[in-house]
Amino acid sequence: MKAPNDKLRWSLRRVRVIAGNTFREAVRMKLFLAMTILAIGALASSFLFQEFNFGSSELKFIADFGFGGMTVFGSALAIIVTAQLFYGEIEHRTALTLLAKPIYRSEFVLGKFLGAWATVACFLGMMTTCLIFALWWRETSIMVEYPDDFQDGRIVRYGAVIGFSAIQALRIGILCSVVVLFSTYASSSLFAMVMGVLIWIVGQLQHIATEAWIAVDNWLLKGVYALASFALPNFHLFDVGDKLALGENLPGAIYGKLGFYSLLYVSFYLAVASASFNRREL
Amino acid sequence: MNSNYSIIPFCIAIALAIGWVVSPLDRSISEALGQRAEVESLRQLDSQFGQGLSVAVLGGYRSVTANMVWLSKNRNWEKRDLVGTFAKIGLVTSIDPRPEIFWLNGARIIANDMPAWVVGDRNTNQLASTEEGRKVAHQYAKRALLLLEKSRVHHSDNPDIYLEEAMIYWLKLDDLERAAERVLRATQAMNPPYHAFRIYGEMLTRLGRKQEALGFLERHYKTLPDNSPEAMKIVVGDRIRALRQELATSGEDEV
Numbered sequence: 299m300k301a302p303n304d305k306l307r308w309s310l311r312r313v314r315v316i317a318g319n320t321f322r323e324a325v326r327m328k329l330f331l332a333m334t335i336l337a338i339g340a341l342a343s344s345f346l347f348q349e350f351n352f353g354s355s356e357l358k359f360i361a362d363f364g365f366g367g368m369t370v371f372g373s374a375l376a377i378i379v380t381a382q383l384f385y386g387e388i389e390h391r392t393a394l395t396l397l398a399k400p401i402y403r404s405e406f407v408l409g410k411f412l413g414a415w416a417t418v419a420c421f422l423g424m425m426t427t428c429l430i431f432a433l434w435w436r437e438t439s440i441m442v443e444y445p446d447d448f449q450d451g452r453i454v455r456y457g458a459v460i461g462f463s464a465i466q467a468l469r470i471g472i473l474c475s476v477v478v479l480f481s482t483y484a485s486s487s488l489f490a491m492v493m494g495v496l497i498w499i500v501g502q503l504q505h506i507a508t509e510a511w512i513a514v515d516n517w518l519l520k521g522v523y524a525l526a527s528f529a530l531p532n533f534h535l536f537d538v539g540d541k542l543a544l545g546e547n548l549p550g551a552i553y554g555k556l557g558f559y560s561l562l563y564v565s566f567y568l569a570v571a572s573a574s575f576n577r578r579e580l
Numbered sequence: 581m582n583s584n585y586s587i588i589p590f591c592i593a594i595a596l597a598i599g600w601v602v603s604p605l606d607r608s609i610s611e612a613l614g615q616r617a618e619v620e621s622l623r624q625l626d627s628q629f630g631q632g633l634s635v636a637v638l639g640g641y642r643s644v645t646a647n648m649v650w651l652s653k654n655r656n657w658e659k660r661d662l663v664g665t666f667a668k669i670g671l672v673t674s675i676d677p678r679p680e681i682f683w684l685n686g687a688r689i690i691a692n693d694m695p696a697w698v699v700g701d702r703n704t705n706q707l708a709s710t711e712e713g714r715k716v717a718h719q720y721a722k723r724a725l726l727l728l729e730k731s732r733v734h735h736s737d738n739p740d741i742y743l744e745e746a747m748i749y750w751l752k753l754d755d756l757e758r759a760a761e762r763v764l765r766a767t768q769a770m771n772p773p774y775h776a777f778r779i780y781g782e783m784l785t786r787l788g789r790k791q792e793a794l795g796f797l798e799r800h801y802k803t804l805p806d807n808s809p810e811a812m813k814i815v816v817g818d819r820i821r822a823l824r825q826e827l828a829t830s831g832e833d834e835v
Contacts, residue, residue, distance in 0.1 A: 340641075347644050359643060366641035505610065528599030529592060535609050540678065548613075555609050559602060566598050570591050577587070 306400050313409045316396075320413020324379050325420065334421055337371040338428050345436075357454055360436060364429030364459070365539035368422055368466050375421055376470045377494035380414040380477040385487035394580055404572035411478045411568060418470045426463040430456050458542040461553070468560040469536035473498055475567035482575040500526065501533035508532075531563045646676035657689065660697040665689060669727070683731040684744050691724035691748050721752035739776055742766035746779070756787055774804070774811045781819060794823040 324330055344363035348356060387393040387410070397406060433454050441448045477494040484490040504527055511523035535556065538548060649672045656664035669686035676682070695717045696704050706713035728745050735741050742765045750759035760783040766776040777800045784793035797820050804813040824830065 344644075347647075362643045363641070366644075370641060505615065508606075525596070528603070529595045530599070532606050532610075534615060535606065535613070537615070538613060541613065552609060552612055555605060555612075559605055559609065562598060562602055566594065570587075570594070573587060 316409025317412035321416045324417035337367040376418045380474045381487045381490040384481040407572045475564045479567045479571040482571045504532040505534040642676045677734040687724040695720045737769045739766035739769040739772045
């Protein structure tokens with residue numbers, strides 16, 4: 299099914315409807331609930347694991363746990379939810395019913411992406427709230443115990459926690475768009491998920507490929523590293539948890555630059571996904 | 581099913597073009613975040629790959645994973661398992677290289693405990709008295725120094741790492757000259773501890789460079805606060821007076 303009518307205008311309203319339905323469908327999934335409970339449980343367990351902490355301060359340890367939950371569970375959720383919601387429509391033939399209506403496939407692709415992304419953003423929002431509460435509660439009790447250490451007020455910068463969450467939402471946006479792209483090609487949702495995980499890991503290591511590209515002498519290796527460093531997004535850029543947990547300030551421009559960086563990649567992957575989905579026979 | 585494979589080369593070409601276009605942006609973000617670590621050798625590349633992978637797979641959970649591995653290392657340490665302990669020290673510092681405690685304690689275990697495990701508790705005196713014992717001690721001291729050298733990527737200006745290296749050079753390799761050079765670096769690092777200055781003064785004295793030690797301590801004395809117990813201003817003053825007496829000089833300032 300291609301564009302149903304030449305005169306039909308591309309509509310953001312239809313995208314919004316598809317995104318809204320996708321979001322509702324996603325938050326009703328047991329997987330979403332399970333992941334959210336698991337991530338919040340993992341954050342709560344940071345209080346138990348305090349006994350095994352040797353390397354960092356207590357509040358930083360809790361923040362690390364929360365940031366870990368957001369990135370690890372958030373990325374896993376993004377990959378699984380996007381693949382299931384997009385490929386599920388093709389697999390269960392519900393896409394045929396939907397695309398029989400006057401609707402562009404690119405609207406379907408964008409709507410599915412936005413719905414999946416909104417689901418993960420919702421997860422990140424809940425995790426951020428829980429992390430802020432956990433840090434605030436522990437910091438308050440430490441303040442009562444050691445008032446001398448808090449003469450200048452609270453040391454945790456809660457705005458930075460929200461900033462971290464926003465940056466992870468950008469990273470996960472790119473990941474969702476990659477999974478959407480693979481779902482338009484895939485012949486099973488498992489393939490789209492596996493490719494999503496691979497891109498997640500390789501994207502995380504991309505900066506090493508860039509460094510290696512300069513350091514290695516072998517021309518064949520140089521070519522492979524160059525390909526890896528240019529063809530994939532650098533997810534390491536979004537690893538700002540260390541800086542924020544240590545109380546450092548992120549320059550304001552970083553948020554804008556990361557936003558622009560994500561927008562470029564998301565636009566590219568969604569454009570390719572739309573082109574690929576247009577050529578796909580359902 | 582799919583008839584869209586023909587667009588793959590085109591997509592790869594566009595992906596490469598986008599990567600090339602955003603590379604200056606990528607560089608500027610990573611520089612602003614202080615993420616750029618130059619890879620000078622394949623060994624560094626190997627270690628960065630391990631750390632990158634641990635960040636990718638474990639994310640923020642790497643600190644707790646590192647702590648767990650460190651705990652399990654204690655079992656190997658109790659059993660005096662050389663290979664297991666060494667491997668786990670390497671693993672912990674690879675999973676989470678940020679806490680300096682893993683590097684410092686790891687180096688201490690390698691330099692102080694492992695030689696004793698090799699020769700046995702009853703023969704620890706051989707580590708200093710026999711040629712063979714000294715060889716063992718030197719071998720493990722060098723391994724400990726190698727571990728601390730690796731920490732430089734993450735703790736480039738950490739005075740505690742320099743001081744630990746100095747102690748190994750001094751007490752395990754009997755190389756006071758190099759030990760003094762490391763302590764000097766510790767005094768020049770960011771937020772150097774007060775004791776690093778006192779140790780450097782003492783090392784210069786032991787090296788016979790008393791005039792240099794006196795000058796160094798006099799300069800340091802002027803920077804010390806009066807009311808800090810860690811600064812030990814009185815002790816530094818006593819040392820300066822003793823050195824002046826030995827060198828029979830009066831000095832410009834009263835201490």
